[in-house]
Amino acid sequence: MATPTTAADPQSVGLRERKKRRTRDALVDAAHRLFLCHGYGRTTVDEIASEVEVSQRTFFRYFANKEEVALAVLAEAEAAFLEFLRARPAEENPLEAMRGAVREVWQAVDRGQGGGPDSGPAALELFELIESTPTLLAAHLRHSIQQEVEVARILADREGLDPAVDLRPRLLAAVFGTVVRLSHLSYAADPDAHRHSMDGMLALIERHFDQLGPALAGSWR
Amino acid sequence: MATPTTAADPQSVGLRERKKRRTRDALVDAAHRLFLCHGYGRTTVDEIASEVEVSQRTFFRYFANKEEVALAVLAEAEAAFLEFLRARPAEENPLEAMRGAVREVWQAVDRGQGGGPDSGPAALELFELIESTPTLLAAHLRHSIQQEVEVARILADREGLDPAVDLRPRLLAAVFGTVVRLSHLSYAADPDAHRHSMDGMLALIERHFDQLGPALAGSWR
DNA sequence: TTGTCGAATGTCAGCGGCTGACATAATGTT
DNA sequence: AACATTATGTCAGCCGCTGACATTCGACAA
Numbered sequence: 001m002a003t004p005t006t007a008a009d010p011q012s013v014g015l016r017e018r019k020k021r022r023t024r025d026a027l028v029d030a031a032h033r034l035f036l037c038h039g040y041g042r043t044t045v046d047e048i049a050s051e052v053e054v055s056q057r058t059f060f061r062y063f064a065n066k067e068e069v070a071l072a073v074l075a076e077a078e079a080a081f082l083e084f085l086r087a088r089p090a091e092e093n094p095l096e097a098m099r100g101a102v103r104e105v106w107q108a109v110d111r112g113q114g115g116g117p118d119s120g121p122a123a124l125e126l127f128e129l130i131e132s133t134p135t136l137l138a139a140h141l142r143h144s145i146q147q148e149v150e151v152a153r154i155l156a157d158r159e160g161l162d163p164a165v166d167l168r169p170r171l172l173a174a175v176f177g178t179v180v181r182l183s184h185l186s187y188a189a190d191p192d193a194h195r196h197s198m199d200g201m202l203a204l205i206e207r208h209f210d211q212l213g214p215a216l217a218g219s220w221r
Numbered sequence: 222m223a224t225p226t227t228a229a230d231p232q233s234v235g236l237r238e239r240k241k242r243r244t245r246d247a248l249v250d251a252a253h254r255l256f257l258c259h260g261y262g263r264t265t266v267d268e269i270a271s272e273v274e275v276s277q278r279t280f281f282r283y284f285a286n287k288e289e290v291a292l293a294v295l296a297e298a299e300a301a302f303l304e305f306l307r308a309r310p311a312e313e314n315p316l317e318a319m320r321g322a323v324r325e326v327w328q329a330v331d332r333g334q335g336g337g338p339d340s341g342p343a344a345l346e347l348f349e350l351i352e353s354t355p356t357l358l359a360a361h362l363r364h365s366i367q368q369e370v371e372v373a374r375i376l377a378d379r380e381g382l383d384p385a386v387d388l389r390p391r392l393l394a395a396v397f398g399t400v401v402r403l404s405h406l407s408y409a410a411d412p413d414a415h416r417h418s419m420d421g422m423l424a425l426i427e428r429h430f431d432q433l434g435p436a437l438a439g440s441w442r
Numbered sequence: 443t444t445g446t447c448g449a450a451t452g453t454c455a456g457c458g459g460c461t462g463a464c465a466t467a468a469t470g471t472t
Numbered sequence: 473a474a475c476a477t478t479a480t481g482t483c484a485g486c487c488g489c490t491g492a493c494a495t496t497c498g499a500c501a502a
Contacts (some may be wrong), residue, residue, distance in 0.1 A: 014479075016469055045459065055481050060460065081318060093440045138359035141366065145358075159441045167403065167429060168436035174399040175437070208388060215389035216396070216433065219314045220380045237449075237498055268486065276452050281489065 026052045026060050031069040033161070036125055040070065040133045064184040067139040073126065078147050081105050085154050095170070095209075098176050103202055103206045127188045142182070179208045245283050246263070247273045248423050252290040257346055261291065261354045288360040294347065295361070302326050306375050315376045315390070316430075319397050323384040324423055348409045400429045 030051040036041040045066055049059040063069045084101035107218065109123065130136045151173040156163040163169050183204040193200075214220070251272040254266040266287055270280040284290045305322035313321065330344065351357045373390040377383065386392050404425040414421075435441070 014470070020479080040297070044374060044457095048376060056459090057461090057482075058480055061479080064460095066459070095437070095439065130339065137366070140362040141362035142355060142359040145362065167407070167432055168441060171429065171432060172438045174403065175396055175433075178392070178395040178399060182388065182395065186388070199443090208392065211388055211392060212396075212437065215392045216316070218316070220382065220389060235499070240498085241450080265486090269445080277488095278490090279451055282450080285489095287488070 001034070002136060023052060023054060023058075027054070027059060027062055028069055028072050032122070035129055039130065040066075040136060054167055067136055070126075070129070070136055071143060073123075074130075075104055075143065077109070078143065080108060081149075082150055082154065085151065090158065094159065095176075097155075097158065098151070098172075099205075102180065102205065106201060124188060124191060127184050129217055131185065131188065144177055146176075148177050151176070175212070179205060179212070183208055230423070244273060244275060244279075248275070248280060248283055249290055249293050253343070253347070256291060256350055261287075261350065261357060279334055288357055291347075291357055292361055292364060294344075295351075296364065298326055298330070299364070303368075303371055303375065307374065311379065314325065315393055316397075318376075318379065319372070319393075320426075320430075323401065324428065327422060338362060345409060348405050351408065352409065360380070365398055369398050396433070400426060400433070404429055 027048060031043070031048045031079050034047060034051065045059055046056050048069070049056045058071075063072070081101055084104040088097040104138075105146070130140050152163050152169040154165070155161075155169040155173060159169070161169060183201060184209075185192060186204055187201055236309055248269060252264070252269045255268060255272065266280055266335070267277050270277045280290075285292070287328075289296075303326040306318060309318040309321050351361050369391070372394040373384055375389070376390040376394060377387070380392060404422060407425055408422055
């Protein structure tokens with residue numbers, strides 16, 4: 001950001017930074033392979049590290065704990081979401097802005113900018129791994145609410161509100177996060193029903209949002 | 222439940238069961254004291270165990286992990302909520318039923334049935350401990366999600382719906398959980414503003430629910 | 443009371459996540 | 473080429489957690 005050269009220029013960034021990036025990516029990659037193959041609990045940090053020919057100590061210099069390496073790609077997607085949300089035009093209302101931002105994230109993933117060419121299917125497998133691993137699920141949920149806090153701040157900024165006084169930004173961020181999560185769950189539960197990849201995911205989110213009103217209404221019959 | 226004698230009768234339950242109950246309660250009690258005094262991370266399981274004069278191994282026979290002993294009282298409250306919700310009259314709509322159930326939980330806590338006489342202030346301290354301890358927060362959120370699943374099942378049963386098809390129960394359960402959590406946060410952030418104890422908590426939840434509609438509406442200005 | 447059975451507890455050894463401290467090697471800079 | 477900086481390796485050690493086995497304690501009947 002601070003450097004005038006573009007991020008894609010290999011000369012702009014020193015060998016040191018490139019190397020760090022490489023080993024980090026290699027660690028994430030090896031971890032995913034091992035987690036999906038043998039399960040999260042049965043995979044040792046030593047195994048991940050030695051797969052990349054790196055000491056265990058080095059692993060913990062890149063990731064604070066074992067969960068973080070599993071959730072790394074998700075964290076990048078969440079950061080991208082925040083960027084997109086900040087960049088949405090000011091005339092959109094909060095809900096429109098969030099829908100637009102989440103659409104941009106999935107489009108970026110489809111373009112293969114999210115770590116590897118087949119990030120779509122990989123994302124699905126990752127969701128299943130997280131949902132079926134209590135430790136990962138817990139860590140993921142904790143990150144999600146942190147994400148909600150920052151989303152709420154962005155929304156409050158856009159609308160010129162004080163988030164400490166007005167609870168609506170926080171509330172809407174939380175509800176939005178819930179809807180997205182439930183969509184991921186439905187999607188992972190039956191991927192074949194929405195094979196059109198990310199189109200299906202967006203459509204699901206829309207449908208869930210449409211049900212929000214009826215769900216809050218008095219009676220369901 | 223299965224025995225005809227009342228649960229309060231000390232003779233109905235053997236010495237064995239009573240002893241187990243005692244050590245379990247003692248462990249929870251000691252753990253809370255130490256956590257609140259020295260912090261969660263700086264408290265060792267060995268310390269908790271030796272405080273009750275019990276081996277570390279025994280501790281792990283009562284609680285699957287260190288988090289569980291911290292969240293034990295919360296787990297009881299959540300179980301009570303499910304019971305109350307199941308017992309709500311059938312003519313109430315989902316939202317009314319949940320509001321009624323949460324009210325009953327707080328009333329029970331006020332009556333001191335939730336582990337000790339001053340469960341109210343203790344509950345507040347516990348919330349703060351959880352929110353300020355990443356590990357505990359993660360575990361708590363995971364439990365909350367599980368709670369939402371069971372709440373959704375109860376709601377679907379009440380309304381005669383199939384939760385696998387109709388997403389509204391799950392959605393409403395999640396939104397409700399979010400509202401309750403945000404209420405706890407607001408409450409813990411400034412307890413003096415709602416000193417009327419549990420009255421204040423219920424009023425907070427009501428206010429948050431009232432803001433749900435406006436938060437979902439298009440524009441906030 | 444005594445004897446027997448099952449359940450609860452203690453002890454021990456060990457794995458795996460994680461950290462601090464220090465030495466070494468690699469990289470960037472002058 | 474010499475130096476400063478930074479990444480990495482090595483080692484020791486704490487703590488959470490588990491399996492296996494021995495021991496003790498409460499329940500129940502003879």
